[in-house]
Amino acid sequence: MPDSQNLTEAPRPEAAGVAKAGAARPAPVGAEANSPAVEFRNIDIAYGKFVAVRDFSLSIRKGSFVTLLGPSGCGKTTILRSIAGLVDISGGQIMIGGRRVDDVPIYKRNIGLVFQSYALFPHKTVFDNVAFGLKYRNVPKPEIKRRVGKALDMVRLPGSEKKLPSQLSGGQQQRIALARAIVFEPQVLLLDEPLSALDANMREEMRVEIKKIQKETGITAIFVTHDQEEALSMSDRIVVMNAGSAEQIGTPEEVYERPATAFVADFLGKANMLAGMVSGSGQATSVVLASGQTINVACPRTLAQGSKVTVVVRPQKLSVGEAASANRLSGRVVSASYLGGSAIYEVDIGTKANIRANAPISGRVLREGEAIDLGFDPEGCVLLDGDGRRIS
Structure with missing residues (x-):
């Protein structure tokens, strides 16, 4: 399985949460409004003979915060990348807003991405990092300025537009990465272990901040972690993964209080x-x-x-x-x-x-x-x- 950090060492348009306008195939009238924000339909993901994800299905409602939780190698990051188009699926379908996207190029998926390694452009200012996706979409300059300012206010870093990433702490860099991912109002926000590089105090602070921003924006968020405390404290629903399959899907209280299997009981708590x-x-x-x-x-x-x-x-x-x-x-x-x-x-x-x-x-x-x-x-x-x- 590829390492997520390798995908972010040299930021690209797609790694910065960029998606050009346009979808591959139109949905029927009214389908998007009535459809789940994201839906996996019996997807398989294989690398040669190795099956990383097997027959995975999940429906995620709009505006919810869903966490894929499990040990290393269980398939959670692979599933996250498949939504973004960074990993091809071997079978099944992925739907976003009622439209099938598993065969849609990455730049046509309206997705925001936040990685654990931040993936900021080191030579660009905070303003240019956050504005990158908007410039790529040809948004007018006055609107770019307004949106960047709003995004920086949301992550509590107003006035930092002229700074370089090297002038920021790890927690501040993660906030900038989050601002860049939400500035263009994506349909779905993907967060791949975004807190693992932070110290314990900063992780706890960022948990609260991410959840608060997700609720304020109403964005649908999919979060990947191996940290049980993060999953329990942040999620509306948790998908406990094991060996490429979902062992249990439920609210934090359900999966903790009533584990469906011995694996869930032992791994979670x-x-x-x-x-x-x-x-x-x-x-x-x-x-x-x-x-x-x-x-x-x-x-x-x-x-x-x-x-x-x-x-x-x-x-x-x-x-x-x-x-x-x-x-x-x-x-x-x-x-x-x-x-x-x-x-x-x-x-x-x-x-x-x-x-x-x-x-x-x-x-x-x-x-x-x-x-x-x-x-x-x-x-x-x-x-x-x-x-x-x-x-x-």
Whole structure:
């Protein structure tokens, strides 16, 4: 798979978010207004015998912020580039505003691009960098000046028109890259790991700024990241990618609280995965863990006794020493990390892997080797079948 940074080291019109006027094929009257902003229809992307993306489908509504989330090599950046025309698809269709664009040249796609390496022209001023796409479209000079000024105001860098990129911090350069991508009012804004080169404080600040600008402009945004916190805090919907396919598509709350597969549960938030066997099934399903301890899980289905299952419990769902919880797990503290208002405990409960609890502190922080009781509700967990797919 090509490296996205290589595409941006020598900025080109298309890398600067430029698209000439015109679309490949007209849509029926009214189709654009009623169509999703972006739609993938069963697309495949292959490099020789290697299939990078397989049978991927997704419909994105206008004005939404959708994140493609997954580990390196899962196909998320490849999908993003296919929208822009930087990668050819092997099968399926890509639609933007009701028009098929997968066979449309890149310069005819009305797309704004922001990359992690900024892709600014080092010898051009901030004004010329932001105005590049407008000049390429032959927009009149007074209108260029107005739009550039408005874009710089939106990214909170007014008065910086005469500066060169080398005179700006990394965060400021990323703001200029964002201004350049939105100045010509594209149909879709694509952001390929735009925050990965920034320090932690600047990343958090830019998250807020990008989301704010996206809401103010009403632009449809597609964001690529491997950072779970970025995805959860910024997105209207998250597409969790694995090996070229979508494992789960949903709101941040849906994919976090109710992961569809073991992969989603483990990748998004590092959940506790408790393997066991069904010992009883009724209004709640009883599961016996390897340690011999029994827990109950809310489940709408009747499961066969002896079925292999996995109980998924988020660290935040586990309480420490509270008798009110329906499920109780006893163990010993392996390690404890003090976080101010809460503590993270790693606990040995007699299973193959230790479990983790992130709980508020009441009293003192327990020390290594001390006995600990963990509690959680039957509704506070998810049950997976033997194939790692959600049952409840």
